[in-house]
Amino acid sequence: MRLTTLVILIGTLVASAAAFAHSGVANPAVLQRMEAMKQIGDQMKVLGSMAKGQVAFDAGAAQAAVDAIAAQAAQVPDLFREPVTDPKSEALPSIWESYGDFTLKAEALQVAANAQISAERDLAPTVAALGAACKACHSHYKD
Ligand code: HEC
Structure with missing residues (x-):
């Protein structure tokens, strides 16, 4: 994947994090999964800004970011187990049809x-693989 493609991909993945407000989400399970996704997005921003050269490469910070994504990803099935939603949620009902x-x-x-x-x-290569994994899920299960 070319770097420009990669940069655009990261932009679309994390854009909603800034634009999306969580205030008023009443269901704690919905809020928790949205917060977890926001954190994954924040880690992706750390990696993306290094990939773009906006921030100097820092192996320790990059490793911490991928480790944090791995830990969050392990929680995702549990975080989304309950078929609950909220007007502000972007989770599609297909999650629970194809859990x-x-x-x-x-x-x-x-x-x-x-x-x-x-x-x-x-x-x-790591950012490209992560980006593909985000997109593979979002394209089916996120509005
Ligand atoms: C297994 C499926 C899945 C994977 C993998 C996944 N996501 Fe998500 N993501 C979702 C779903 C579903 C939502 C909507 C959650 C909701 O609104 O209830 C979401 C929401 C988000 C949001 C919006 C959070 C907010 O503020 O409400 C961001 C940002 C995000 N994901 C980033 C990422 C990034 C970056 C990756 C990859 C590193 C990723 N996601 C991987 C399913 C996934």
């Missing part, structure tokens, strides 16, 4: 985040 497939997509994210970033050249 098995949804959990496979969460596992795929965890696998992509199970990466070692020791040099700058490790960054782009």
